[in-house]
Amino acid sequence: MAEPLRLVVATTLAAIRTLQQQLKAIDKTIAQELATIPQTLATVPGLGPVWSAGLIAELGDITRFADDGAIAQYGGLTWEAYQSGGFQADDTAMTKRGNRYLRYYLVEAANSVRTHCPDYGQ
Secondary structure (H helix, E strand, O other): OHHHHHHHHHHHHHHHHHHHHHHHHHHHHHHHHHHOOOOOHHHOOOOOHHHHHHHHHHHOOHHHOOOHHHHHHHHOOOEOOOEEOOEEOOOOOEOOOOOHHHHHHHHHHHHHHHHHOHHHHO
16 A cells, blocks of 8 residues: 555645646746836835736726725725615725636735735834
C-alpha cells in the first residue's frame, strides 16, 4: 500500500508545481499587459497587477460614471433601503445587483489594501 500512496503523492506534488509555474507565467503576462495601459492603480499599496487588471477590465472607462456612488451601484455594493413611515432599518441586505465580477475585484482589492497598508488596516 505504501508504493501506490507514494505514487499518488508524487503525482499530486508534480501537478501542484506545474500549476504554480503556470500561475507565475500568467501573472507575468498580466503585469506586462497592464504596463501598457495608462492607469494609476499601480500606485495604491497592496494592489498588485492582478487586482488592478481585474478592476480595469470590469470597469472599463471610468469617466462614464458620474461619481463613486455610480461605480458602487454598478458593482452591486449598495444596500437596500428598508423604511416604513418614520422607521428606517439600520440592518439591511446588500443589493448584489450589478456586475458580480467587479464586486469581487473591489472587495478583494480592498481587502488586499487593508492587509498590506497599516493605515487602512486600522
